[in-house]
Every structure is written in C-alpha cells, then in structure tokens.
Amino acid sequence: MTRLNKDQLKQTLLRSLDEEIEAAISAATQAQQTAAHEDNKPENQYDTLSLEAAYLAHGQSERILELQQQRIRLAKWDVPAFDDDDEIACGALIQLCHPQQGERWLWLTLLAGGRRLLWQGNAVTVVSSDAPLAQLVLHKGVGDDIRWQGMDGWEITQLQ
Template identity: 30%
Template sequence: MSLDFLYQQLLLYMADRVDIVSDAANQAKEAATGTESVAETKWDTFGLENSYLAHGQAMRLVECESDMAYFRKFRFSESDTVALGSALLLVRQDGWRRIVILAAHCGGAEFRVGDQKALIVTPNTPLGKSLLTKEEGDEIIMKSRGVEIFAEIDRIFSAHV
C-alpha cells in the first residue's frame, strides 16, 4: 500500500465528513429559524431546542473543518519507530487488522482504504500511548471489552522505496 493512496483516502474521508456535518448544520439552522419553530405557548420549547441543536452542529462543523485543515498539512513520519504521523499495520490475535494512523486530531475516526480499514488514533489514548516508540514486530496489549488481547505491529509504512 502506498502512503500517497492512504493520504488521498484520508483527505476524501475528511472532505466527506465536512460535507455531512455541513448538511446537518444547515438542516438544524433551517429548523431553528423556520416558521414551525415559532413558540405557540410559553411552554413550547421546540424553537429553543432547535437553536441549541443548530449551535451544536455549527460547533461540530468548525471542529471538522479544523481537522480537515490539519490533515491537509499532515505529513507521514519517516521514522522506523512509531511516532506522531506514523502509519502502521496492527494485527491482533483474534484476526482484527487495521491500518493505524497516529495523529493529533480526529481520534477514533475509521475509514476504508481499498479492502482494509484505517483507524486514526491520538497519542492521548491508551492505544496511542502504547504504540509510541515501538518498532515493527513489537507487541502491545490492547483491551477489548475488558479482555487483554495481544497485537503486533506488522509493518510501519514508509515513503522510502
């Protein structure tokens, strides 16, 4: 797998995310300002609830746009050890496989890269912390529903040919 292809898929995922959240923010704004939101009684809170939703969606849109800006400037690490910016293939004993991208934004996001799934992890999470400074072939312990499972760093992707 090439890092260029991974990066293209990452940017497509981020752009789709911004589009979806933008649509949701617009719908919430329309609901908050529409004629149906005008209070009919002093106990009618439909318009107020919609305005809270619109505000939340607008804030979520700002966050998604910030994530998009971060990933537009993002560069993959060229280190042989896992560091911020690393992309690696993590394989667990139970057959779970993910391309993991260690990044400062958008932790927990998951998207497809060809026939595989990619997961963005921040270094603030237990998984991110356990991956830092590891090398290819190193094992880490992951928890899944309270059960410890061994996972191996199968490969750290590099732009070097």
C-alpha cells in the first residue's frame, strides 16, 4: 500500500498557490503599467484600451487577494489523518481504482481545488470539499463503489 505524507503534500499545494500568486501579481503589474502608460491615453471616447487594462488590473488584484486568503487558510489547516476504516471527510486522501482506467488519487481539501500535484510519483488531484466529486465520496469508505467520469466500477481502495 502506498502511503503519502499529507503534511508534505500540503507544502506542495502551498508552493503551487505561491506560484499562482506570483503569476497573478506579474499579470496585474503588467495590466497596471498598460493602463497608466502614456501611449495608451484615450484619444477619443471610443478608445478604451486604458480602461480595459484598468479593469483587468482590478480583476487580477481581486484574484491575488482571493489566492492569498486561500493560502493563509490552508497554511493554518491541520490536515487530519484517516485510516481505511474511517468515513471520508474533508482532508481525506483517497485512492480510486477502476478495472480499465487504473488508479487515481484525490485529496479533499477546504479549498484550492482543481489542481493536480505530482507527489512521490503519484498524480494527486486536489478537490474542494464542496465540489460535485467530493460530494460523491463524502461519508463513504474503503470498499465502496462510485460512478465517476460516466463509469460505474470506481472503487475506493485506500483512505489516508
């Protein structure tokens, strides 16, 4: 049985968020510079490049704030441990197996879902606990089957 260290996995997730925050800061800076650049001052009422860049910069700033808040919450999160006889809840690291599709690792987290992390040679999909996929597995346990990706036969084979 493969055992993954969730504290180290959490650090990988935090680094992923840091990279996304840095990319968003860079995009916001570029949009702000475009909005304020002398060459982009409107020449008439229909020239909206500067205005569009300002809206983009504002949107990027909101995204940065959202990502920073997610990072703070995740950094403070004590990731719970699970055993194979527990019920799946937020914090669970789950292995799903399908006879034709192979195995998939899912990690149910508070937020920051939709990411794919590579950890100890395993691709781990981060799933927010309010996502539809999380709702499929919550309160289930090892040995239970779910219907996922339009296919029956996905078995929960590990819980950590």
